[in-house]
Amino acid sequence: MKAKNDDKPWLVRLLNGERTVLAKAISALENETDEASTIISGIYPYIGKALVVGFTGSPGVGKSTLVNSYIAGLCEEGLRVGVIAVDPSSPLSGGAILGDRIRMAAHEHLENVFIRSLASRCHVGGLSRATARIVDVMDAAGMDVVVIETVGAGQSEVEIAEIAHTKVVVCSPGLGDDIQAIKAGILEIADILVVNKCDLPLAAHTVRQLKSMLSLRDESPEWSTPVVSTSALEGTGVVELTEIIKNHEKMSSNKKEGYGKGKPQQRVLRLLANSAADEIKKALLQDKSEEISTICDAVLKGEMIFSDAIQRLIKGSLPCKQ
C-alpha cells in the first residue's frame, strides 16, 4: 500500500517491502522492545490486505514440506509470500533450534519469499506470543499471503484460529495420536483437513476416519470442510489444496461481517486485547500494594475463589482506576 506523505522514513521503507526493515521490525515486536508500540501504531492504517493461512498438525506430519510445496505455487503466480515458522523453545534453557527452513530450502532464496523462524518462547498456545503482530507487519510490508506454520504441539493449537483466515490441519496416515489430537480439538478449527504422505499405506483409511469425524460436526452452510490428500514430497495434491484455500478465502470474504481478508476491526481488537493483557500483567506483577497481598492470601486460604480474585484484580489494576 502506498505510504502517506507524513509517514516516517522507516515506515516508508517497510511499506516498500524492504527486507532489512521488516526483519528488524519483527525483532522489535518479538522482543517487545520500546519501539514495538511505535511500529504497531505506524502500520495500523496499512494492515488487513494479506491472506493469512495457518498450517497446524502434529510434529512429523510434514507441515514444512507441505508449506514448501504450497509456497512454490504462490511464487509461480508472482505473489509475495511471508512465512512465519514457529518451533518450540526448550523449557529448560529457553533456547531453541529453528529448523523449518531445512524443508523450505527450495524457495528461501527467492526475492518474493520472506521466511522468519520464531521460537515459541514457551508460549503454550502453539504460537509465539508476538505472532499476531508479526503477521500484521508482514501484511503491511506488502505480503500477499502470510503463511503461519505452528509448533505442532497438538490440541493447544487452537490459538491459530484467532489469527489465520484459513486454517489447514495436516495429519499423516496411521498416526493414532494424531487422530486423538484431532478429535480433542484441532478438528474444530479446521477449515481444510489434509492427509499428507498419501502414498503411505493406511492413507485411505485415515481419510475415511476424518470424513466420518467431520460428519459428526456441525457444518456451516457456507463451507463444508474438505479432506485433501497430498504428498508434499512428490508434489501431488498441492495444486488442489491451493485452489481450495483460494475458494475458502473467497467464501469468507463474501461474508457480511467482514470475516476473512478484510477484518481489520477484529484484528485491531485482538491486538488491543493482547496488549491490554500484557499491560495488566505488568501492572499486577509490579504492584506491591496491600490489596494485592490480601487477595493472594485469600485465594491461598480458600476464602476467595479464582474467578472472583481475577475480577477484583482486573478492576483494581486497570489504569482508569485513578
Added chain:
Amino acid sequence: MSNKQIDEGLKQWEELYSKSLPNDKPRTNRSNIKIKPIYTPNDWDSDRYMEDLGFPGEEPMARGIYPTMHRGQTWSQRQLVGLATPELYNTRVKQMIANGANALSMIPCNSVYRGLDVDLVDPVLLGTCGITINTVGDMAKCLKDIPIDKMSIGLNDPIPFTMLAQVLAHAKNINVPWNKLTGTSNQSDYISHYVANHMFFRLALKGSRRVQMDEISFLRDNCPGWNPVSVVGQHMQQAGATPAEAMGLTLSTAIQYGNDCVERGMLPDSFLPRFTFFFDISISYFEEIAKFRAGRRVWARITKERFGAKDPRSSRFKFHCQTSGVDLTRVQPLNNIARVAIQGIAGILGGCQSMHTDGYDEALSCPTEEAALISVATQNILKDEAGLTDVIDALGGSYYLETLTNQMEEEIEATISRIDAAGGMFLAVESGLVQGIIGESAMAHQEKVDSGEHKIVGVNAYVPDEDDASNRKVQPWPDQNIMAKHIEDFCSFKENRDDAAVQRSLDKLSEAAKSDNQNVYEQVVQATINNATQGEIITRLRDELGFGNPLINA
C-alpha cells in the same frame, strides 16, 4: 574343572576385588553394553563352541568367511586416494602400487559428488578433496598405464554410478572385456547417504532406489566380477551411531536392498554373493572386533532365513573397513599414527577383506604424501611384522570377546527389529526415524567427551600446554594454474565431441528414466561411451527422477 570350583573361586576373587577397589565405577562401551572387570566360563563356555563359533568359512561364520582367511590371502590394502587432477592421481597411484598397495581406490572431488562439472563450480573448491573427474577422457588419464584387468578397483561412486560408467567406457576403448574387470561400487548405498552423510546423493530417494536396482541387474549381466553394492555402516558410525547401531542399521539396509532385488525378480543367490559391506573401525578395540564377528553371524542368518539362500557364497559377509576419522585429533597429530595402528589391528582381528588406514593428518587437511605412505606402511607392519595373520580369529574363545560378541549380536538384532517394525529401512529413513537414532547417539557420545568420561588424549586428557602448530605440514591446495589447465581441457573435450551423438544418448537416457521398464543404467553407460559428462547425465536424471534434497531433522 567343575562349575562349583569356578563359582567358589569367582566369589573369593569378587570379594578381594571389591575390597581393593571399593570405588570401582561401572563401565560401558560405545554400544552401551556394561563391561565387567572379568569374564569366566560362567559368561561363555566352550560347550557353546559349535553353536557360537564353528570353523572359518562355515556357519555360523563367527570366525571368518573363508576357510583360510588371512593365512590364505591377506586383505586388500585399499588406500583412498583423491588428488586434484586425473594426471596427479595417476602419478600418486603408481607410487602407491610400487609401495605395496594392491588395489585401486578413487575419490572424486566433492563437486563430482554433487553432480556438478568443473565449469559450474567455484574454482577455489575444485580438486581440494578429490579428483575432478567428469568424463571418460578424465578416467583414461587416471588409469593410464595401470593394468585394470589385474587390479581390483574401488570407486567412491554414488548413484547413478557415472565413474563406473567411465571405467566401462575406458575399458571398451582400450579393448579390455568387461568380464575381466573386478571391483566395487563404494558409495552405492544411497540410504546411508540420506541418513548420515548429506553429500553423495544426487537423486531423490525413490529415483535412487530405482537406479540402484538397474545397476545391479545391468552388472550382473555384463560385468559379473563387479560388486555393485557396498552397504555402508561407516557413514552412520562416523555420524554418531554406536558400533552396534551402525551394524544393525547396515544389515537392515542390506535387507532392504535384497528385498528390492527380489521384487525385481532376481533370485537371491544371483545377487547376494556380490553384496559387500563397508564399516568404520573406532578405537573401541574389543567392541569393534566383536561387532565384526557378530555381524558375520547375523548376516549369514539373514541370507538363509529371510532370503532362503542356498549358495554358500551368498552368506559370506565380505567387508571393507576404514579406521575412524572422527577418532583422530588435531592436537598432537602424530599420536594418530598410534590410533590408526590400533584400529587397524581391530579390523584385521575382526576378519576384514579390505582395509583403508587413515593418514595421521586427516584432522588437519587432506592427507599429505608423507602421511599416506605412513598409513600404507602401518598396514605392512601389521601384516608382515606383527604376526597378526598367523592364526585365524586369534582372539576367538576369549571369555570376554565371546560374551561381548553375543551381546553385540543382541544389540544388533534389536536395532534390526526396530527397523523391521517401522516397515523396513526405506520407510524408516523417509520418516526420519534412523536420523533420530543416529543424532541421539551422537549427542550422547559428545556428552561423554564433554564430561571427560570418554577420554581423548590431548583433547580432554593430558592436554598439552601448548600445541605448536607452526611446523605441521599440510597438503597444499591444488595449484590454480594446473586446475585452470584442467578446466580448459574439460571445455575442449566438450567442444571436440560428436554433439549429436551426445544429445541422442542423453535423450535416450531421459526416455529410459521416464519409462517404467527400461534399464536406466544401461543408458548411463551408453551416454558415457558417447562422451557425455557426469554433470549432463545427472542433470537429465534429476529432471526425471527428482533432486536429492536432504532428509534431515533439526
Added chain:
Amino acid sequence: MIEEKTTKEAFKPRVLVTKIGLDGHDRGSRIIAAWLRDAGMEVIYTAPWQEISTVVKLVQEEDVDVIGLSSLATDHLLVPKLMTALSEVGYQHVKVVVGGIVPDADELMLLDAGVSKVFHTGSAKNDVIEAIGALANKARNSSSSITFN
C-alpha cells in the same frame, strides 16, 4: 554469561548454523546447534550447500547476530566471499565463526578476511558457548539498527 538487555525478555542471541559450498557432513553442526540451544540461544538451522547470496538473505530475514559455518572438507575456502557479500549489504556487524577442519594457514587467511574465530575439532563446549555468546552481544550492540520512531 549473556547480558540482559533493556527489553522485557532476556536478550536471546540468534545464531545461524549453516554450511556453504559442496560438503554435507553435519555431525558437527548438529552438535553445535544443540549446545547453543542448551545455552539459551535461538539457532536457525539450515540444509547444507547454501549459496552465499542465500546466506546473506537468511541473515537479513532472520536478523541473526552470529553466523556459524561448519566446514569439514574445504568449503571454508569460500568464506572470504561471504565476508565480502555481507559487507556489500552493510551487515559487517554480524559476526562469523567457522568450525571444523581448517588447516593452520587457512585459519590465518580466514581471520584476515574478518572471521571472528575458528573452532577446531575437539573444541570444548563451554569455550564455544562463551565465545559465541560474547560475539552475539557485540554484534547486537554494534548493529546499525534501524530506528523506529
